[in-house]
Each structure stands twice: as structure tokens, then as C-alpha cells.
Amino acid sequence: MMRADLALIHRWVPEGAHILDLACGDGTLLEALARDKQVTGYGLEIDPEGITACIAKGVSVIEQNLDEGLVHFEDDTYDLVIMTQALQALRRPDRMLDEMLRVADECIITFPNFAYWRHRVHLGIRGYMPVSKSLPYAWYDTPNIHLSTFNDFEHLCREKGLRITDRAVGIGDHEGHWATRLRPNLFGEIAIFRVERQDRRRTTQP
Amino acid sequence: MPELPDDSVGLVSPQTAHFDDPLALACGRTLPAYDLVYETYGTLNAERSNAVLICHALSGHHHAAGFHSLDERKPGWWDAHIGPGKSIDTNRFFVVSLNNLGGCHGSTGPTSQNPATGRLWGPDFPMVTVTDWVHSQARLADRLGIERFAAIIGGSLGGMQVLQWTRIYPERIANAVIIAATPKLSAQNIAFNEVARQAIRSDPDFHDGWYAEHGTAPRRGLKLARMVGHITYLSEDAMGSKFGRDLRSEDLNFGYDVEFQVESYLRYQGDTFSTAFDANTYLLMTKALDYFDPAAEHDGVLAEAVAPGQCPFLVVSFTSDWRFPPSRSRELANALIRAGKQVSYVNIDSPHGHDAFLLPEPRYQAVFAAFMSRAAQALGLEETA
Numbered sequence: 080m081m082r083a084d085l086a087l088i089h090r091w092v093p094e095g096a097h098i099l100d101l102a103c104g105d106g107t108l109l110e111a112l113a114r115d116k117q118v119t120g121y122g123l124e125i126d127p128e129g130i131t132a133c134i135a136k137g138v139s140v141i142e143q144n145l146d147e148g149l150v151h152f153e154d155d156t157y158d159l160v161i162m163t164q165a166l167q168a169l170r171r172p173d174r175m176l177d178e179m180l181r182v183a184d185e186c187i188i189t190f191p192n193f194a195y196w197r198h199r200v201h202l203g204i205r206g207y208m209p210v211s212k213s214l215p216y217a218w219y220d221t222p223n224i225h226l227s228t229f230n231d232f233e234h235l236c237r238e239k240g241l242r243i244t245d246r247a248v249g250i251g252d253h254e255g256h257w258a259t260r261l262r263p264n265l266f267g268e269i270a271i272f273r274v275e276r277q278d279r280r281r282t283t284q285p
Numbered sequence: 286m287p288e289l290p291d292d293s294v295g296l297v298s299p300q301t302a303h304f305d306d307p308l309a310l311a312c313g314r315t316l317p318a319y320d321l322v323y324e325t326y327g328t329l330n331a332e333r334s335n336a337v338l339i340c341h342a343l344s345g346h347h348h349a350a351g352f353h354s355l356d357e358r359k360p361g362w363w364d365a366h367i368g369p370g371k372s373i374d375t376n377r378f379f380v381v382s383l384n385n386l387g388g389c390h391g392s393t394g395p396t397s398q399n400p401a402t403g404r405l406w407g408p409d410f411p412m413v414t415v416t417d418w419v420h421s422q423a424r425l426a427d428r429l430g431i432e433r434f435a436a437i438i439g440g441s442l443g444g445m446q447v448l449q450w451t452r453i454y455p456e457r458i459a460n461a462v463i464i465a466a467t468p469k470l471s472a473q474n475i476a477f478n479e480v481a482r483q484a485i486r487s488d489p490d491f492h493d494g495w496y497a498e499h500g501t502a503p504r505r506g507l508k509l510a511r512m513v514g515h516i517t518y519l520s521e522d523a524m525g526s527k528f529g530r531d532l533r534s535e536d537l538n539f540g541y542d543v544e545f546q547v548e549s550y551l552r553y554q555g556d557t558f559s560t561a562f563d564a565n566t567y568l569l570m571t572k573a574l575d576y577f578d579p580a581a582e583h584d585g586v587l588a589e590a591v592a593p594g595q596c597p598f599l600v601v602s603f604t605s606d607w608r609f610p611p612s613r614s615r616e617l618a619n620a621l622i623r624a625g626k627q628v629s630y631v632n633i634d635s636p637h638g639h640d641a642f643l644l645p646e647p648r649y650q651a652v653f654a655a656f657m658s659r660a661a662q663a664l665g666l667e668e669t670a
Contacts, residue, residue: 097625121622127648134599134629135655137663141618141630151619 081107084189084271087247088161091187091273092118096158099182101145101175102165104129106138113138120157146170149178155280157183164269166190167223173235176274180241185275192248194228195268213268229264236274245273292368293360294326294351294375299391302428308386308421314411317400321425322391323347323383326367327375328669329429335666336431337373338422339363339382340439340446343514343570344562346390349382350375365645369670372653376670377661378435386421387413387569395565396497408494408565415442415577419449423457436460436660440642441609442570445577448617451594452579460660461594462653464601465642467613468587468620469578474608477517478571481510485564494565507564508555515554520605520638580620587620597627599656601649603641604634629656 081089085108092098094116100109103122106129112118122140124130133140143151145162146169160179166172167190179186191213192198198209208218216223227235229248236243248267263270289295301322308316324347329336339349341362350367352360366372367380384392387410395410402409426434437458439447444466450458470478485491488506492499516524528547543549583589598621602614611632618630633649635641641649 119625121628127651130629130631131648131651131655134631134652135659137597137659139597139627139629141622141628142632151615151622153623156623 081111083249084163084269085111087271088163088187088189089115091245091271092116092159092161094118096120097156098159098161099123099149099152099157099179101160101162101179103133103138103140104163106133106136106140108161108163109133109138110136145175148174149182152182154181155183158185159183160186161188162186163189164191167225167227169225172225172227173239176235176239176241180274180276184279185244185273187271187273188232189269189271190227190232191223191269192229192264192267193226194230194264196265197268199265211268229267229270232270232272236272240277241274242277243272243274245271247271289352289355292370293364294368294380296355297324297326297348297351297353297361299324299347299353301391302425304421304424304428306424308417308424310411310417311414312412316386316393316411319386319393319421320391320397321383321386321393321421323381323425324349324351324361325382325429326350326380327378329379329431330666330669333430333432334435334664335377335379335661335669336426336429336434337378337380338426338434338437338450339367339373339380340418340422340437340443341382341385342439342441342443343574344511344558344567345443346388347382347384347392348390350380362643365643366650366653372650372657373436373438374654374657374661376668377666378657379669381425381429381431383422383425385413385418385570387566387573389563389566394563395494395569396563405497406565407497410565410569412569412572414573415445415449416453418446418573419453422446422450423454426457433457433459435664435666436462436657438462438464439466440464441466441639442574442577445574448579448591449577451596451598452591453593455593455595458596459664460596460656461598462601462656463598463614463617465603465606465609465614465639466600466617467609468580468590468617470575471613475575477513478575480513482568482571484509484513485568488564491564494568496564502559503564504559507559507562507567508552510564510567511558511562512551512555515551517608518639520607520636522605522636523638523640526636587616588623591617591620591626592624594621594624594626597660598629599652600628600630601642601652602630602632603637603639603649604632605636606639606641608639 098120100122160183201209248263250268348361349363350361384390387394399406444463485506488503490501491503531546579590580587600618602611621628
């Protein structure tokens with residue numbers, strides 16, 4: 080079974096779309112999208128085991144560090160760019176957002192919410208950096224160098240003049256918990272944001 | 286009697302295919318008839334759908350795997366990757382490996398007789414290009430009854446042939462593996478080749494290429510050519526860790542004899558090569574490298590040049606390769622991406638420089654094997670052995 084956030088993204092991706100999946104892991108999502116929705120495109124990954132797993136699945140994968148941006152990809156050449164659970168590990172998440180919406184009109188981004196109530200308890204009451212299912216690392220070895228909250232992300236999108244067209248908030252990876260809920264910035268652990276440029280330039284194939 | 290390793294294709298013997306149909310070459314000349322020498326490993330299935338073609342590099346040949354005799358000291362040049370259970374699994378695939386035209390290991394080339402003159406071809410052998418090789422390889426495939434290769438695979442100059450296959454015969458290649466290659470040589474690459482050629486051509490024993498008729502060979506020139514080439518095949522680190530500044534004897538002798546181990550190594554490599562390889566072949570193979578530039582016909586736009594390709598591509602580079610560095614493979618991958626092709630690009634961490642493509646390395650093997658077994662799966666290939 081697919082991870083719950085991936086299953087939801089799978090539903091959001093249009094048939095026949097040409098996409099990039101940044102930090103595509105073992106290629107599970109791209110493989111399923113190619114099979115079920117005739118989606119084409121590429122995964123970008125730096126983890127050797129993930130890359131080999133993609134190749135074994137027949138998923139096109141490019142070895143690339145996302146901190147280099149998407150310089151090798153031309154403007155407006157993809158329908159959609161997906162990035163799951165990688166935003167917080169980038170050196171400049173804001174620039175990556177620009178890059179994603181340079182090569183496509185639309186992007187889907189998932190990341191952990193630093194303002195999730197359990198995280199607040201860790202930091203605000205117990206006085207420790209939060210460690211949880213969505214933030215499994217200790218402060219000294221975490222790859223997550225740019226943690227943010229849902230509010231922060233929405234603020235960034237507003238500043239950049241981007242439109243958030245859809246949002247799902249979940250707790251852990253339990254499928255049943257995915258919903259747009261009351262006070263997501265407090266109760267949501269992981270969110271999936273669907274963001275587009277105000278000036279859509281490319282027509283997504285039906 | 287020594288035993289063969291379990292994962293070896295075992296004892297193999299070369300075969301020769303003779304062709305009487307004239308082959309029109311890119312240089313404008315025509316080769317009236319020619320031989321191609323080749324080896325095969327594994328079993329061709331009834332559908333003839335499991336064939337893999339290996340394209341060799343600058344100084345390569347048809348003997349890619351296994352042993353010609355039990356006394357042979359070393360197996361074929363790509364034995365690390367071809368055999369039962371290896372990346373190119375001969376339990377599944379039928380592997381064809383040939384010596385290219387212009388070579389000096391049995392296929393028609395400068396050391397063969399020119400039927401028109403009765404002399405050896407020598408320097409008169411027409412300049413052959415990567416495109417010419419691909420056409421001749423297609424004819425060999427016809428001869429073997431192979432309509433479409435399950436995969437065509439090559440490293441370095443071999444990778445260029447694979448790329449050319451996808452452009453000229455896209456319907457005849459189901460998967461392309463291009464390793465440590467480049468879409469065209471850089472000025473520096475051409476410069477190194479030119480030094481090698483001048484070393485050969487300025488040897489007094491060269492005789493404008495007619496050295497065989499003079500009963501000699503430009504061994505000193507060929508040795509120098511190989512020495513300079515060899516430097517570009519290794520990385521600075523690999524050379525450093527292999528030899529450092531180690532001396533052959535304890536003290537400096539303040540002379541020009543071999544003192545450092547690296548000098549000894551290079552001289553040995555050069556000497557061995559100069560007695561086993563033909564200088565005219567070396568000259569024309571370096572020219573084939575220099576001339577390769579598929580984007581040139583498309584105003585330099587590589588993405589247009591690669592547009593005819595229809596198959597999945599695997600492009601592999603090695604971090605310490607400075608002859609054809611990762612950026613050149615990435616350039617190729619980018620063009621394939623722009624052209625919307627199925628392509629995976631992998632940059633293997635290796636200290637061995639350009640030579641890394643010949644060697645076993647766990648990640649390289651894992652990626653290579655994953656791509657090949659996916660290819661077998663997509664083509665519905667069963668084990669044949």
C-alpha cells in the first residue's frame with residue numbers, strides 16, 4: 080500500500096500530466112502514476128538506494144542534489160512539480176518554490192508542521208527540540224534545516240503572490256486522518272499543499 | 286589445469302562474418318568487402334529477442350568476456366560485467382561483441398589486405414566514423430537474425446556508438462546504456478588525441494603509415510601515445526594512491542632512467558600496448574572520436590539530435606573521470622530529458638577516473654543490473670540457461 084500522503088497526491092495528479100518528482104525516493108509514486116494515469120516525467124533523487132530502486136521499477140530518475148535548483152530544466156516544460164518531505168531539508172526552500180513554479184504552473188508540496196501541538200509541547204513546555212513520527216531526528220543529526228509551520232508556508236506563498244488551490248492536513252500517515260480540519264496549524268502534523276502561479280502559462284493536458 | 290570461475294562465460298572462441306555488400310562510408314569512400322570478427326556469450330532465444338550488443342572503446346576489441354584458453358592470464362576486457370549472474374546476465378541475454386571496422390584484432394582494418402592492390406591497407410584504409418561502425422554492426426545483426434537488440438551497451442567511444450544507434454536505427458534498439466561517454470569531444474580531448482597522433486606520426490619508423498612494408502612499426506610513437514592516453518584514463522587521486530612518489534630504488538640516481546614507480550608503470554603500459562596494437566588503427570580510432578558530434582547537424586542542439594530515439598536510456602558517469610567528466614554525461618541526459626525521452630542518469634562515486642567503467646564497483650553494478658533486469662522484464666525474457 081502506498082504511503083497516505085502519496086495516495087492523496089496520486090488522486091490530485093491529472094491524467095497524462097508531464098511531471099517532475101523532486102526527492103522521488105524509490106519511485107513508488109511515479110511508477111503508480113505512470114501505470115494508472117499515463118503520467119510521464121522524471122524523478123530527482125540523491126539517495127543511491129532510492130535511485131537503484133527507481134531504475135529497477137523502470138522509473139526515469141536523475142541523480143541530482145536539489146540544492147542545485149532546477150537549472151537543467153527549462154521554463155514551462157512540465158505540467159506539475161511534486162516535492163514530498165524535502166522542502167525542510169533544502170538550503171533555500173523559498174528559491175526552490177520559485178524554481179518549481181518556473182518549470183511548471185503548479186506544484187504539490189508536503190512538509191511537516193513545526194507548530195503541530197505535540198511539537199509545541201516538546202518545545203514550549205518540556206523545553207526540548209521536538210522529535211516525532213514526522214520529525215524523527217535529534218537536533219544534531221537532522222537533515223531538516225528549515226523547519227516551518229503551515230502558517231509560515233502560507234505566508235510565504237502570499238508574499239510570492241502564489242495561489243494555494245488545495246490543502247490537506249493529516250496526522251502521521253493514517254489515511255483516515257487526512258482532511259481539512261479546524262485549526263490545522265495546531266492539529267495538523269503533515270500537510271499537502273497544492274500551489275499555482277497566478278499567471279498560468281501552460282494548459283494541463285486533460 | 287586451472288579452473289574457470291563460476292561466474293565466467295567460460296571458454297569462448299571468436300567467429301568471423303564476411304560481407305560482400307559494399308559499405309558506403311561517411312568519408313565518401315566505399316569498402317567493397319570486409320570481415321567482422323565477433324564473439325557471442327549466452328544463448329539466443331527462439332524469438333531472437335534477447336540479444337545485447339557490446340560496443341567497444343578506443344583500444345577495445347571483440348574479446349569482452351570469458352577466456353580463449355585455459356592458459357589465458359586475463360579474461361575479456363568487460364568480464365566484470367558480462368557473465369552468469371552479472372550485470373549483463375548471460376543466463377538471460379545473448380551477448381554479441383565485435384571488433385569494429387578499422388580495428389586490428391581480426392576485423393578488416395589497416396592490417397588487412399586491400400584486395401584492389403594486393404598490399405596491406407595500411408594508411409590507405411578509409412577513415413571510419415561512429416556512424417559507419419553502427420551501419421556495419423547492423424549488418425552483423427542482420428546476419429545473426431537479430432531484428433532488434435534488447436539492449437546496446439558501450440562505455441566511452443562505445444557509448445557514442447550506442448547513442449548513434451538510437452538515432453539511426455531507433456526501431457532496432459530496445460534499451461540504451463551509455464557509460465562514461467560524451468556527446469562530443471572537448472578541445473582538450475581533441476588536443477590529447479592530437480598529441481598521441483603526432484607521437485606516432487613523427488616516429489621515424491612510421492614511414493607515412495607504410496611501416497609494415499618496411500618490416501617495422503612505430504613502437505616508440507605508439508608507446509608515447511598510449512602513455513599520454515593512459516594519464517587521461519586515470520584520476521589524479523588514483524595515480525597518487527597507486528604510486529605516490531614511490532621510487533623504484535631507495536636513492537635518487539640523478540639520471541633519466543626510471544626512478545619513480547609511476548614512470549615504470551607508464552612505460553610498461555606503453556611498451557605492452559605498442560607491441561599489441563596497430564598504429565594506423567590507433568590513428569583512425571582517435572579521429573573517429575574527434576569527429577563524433579551528432580548535434581552538429583542540428584545547429585548544435587543536442588536535444589534535436591537525439592529526438593529519433595525511442596527506447597529507455599541509462600546514462601552513467603563517474604565522479605573522478607576527467608576525460609569525459611560527469612558534466613558531459615549530464616549534458617547528454619539533459620538533452621534526452623528535453624527531448625522527452627525515458628532516461629535515468631547516475632553519477633557513480635569512484636576514484637578510478639575514466640577507467641572506472643571497466644571495473645567492478647558495487648553501486649555501478651547494482652544500477653547496471655537493475656536496469657538490465659528491468660529491460661529483461663519489460664521484454665518478457667525468460668532465463669535461457
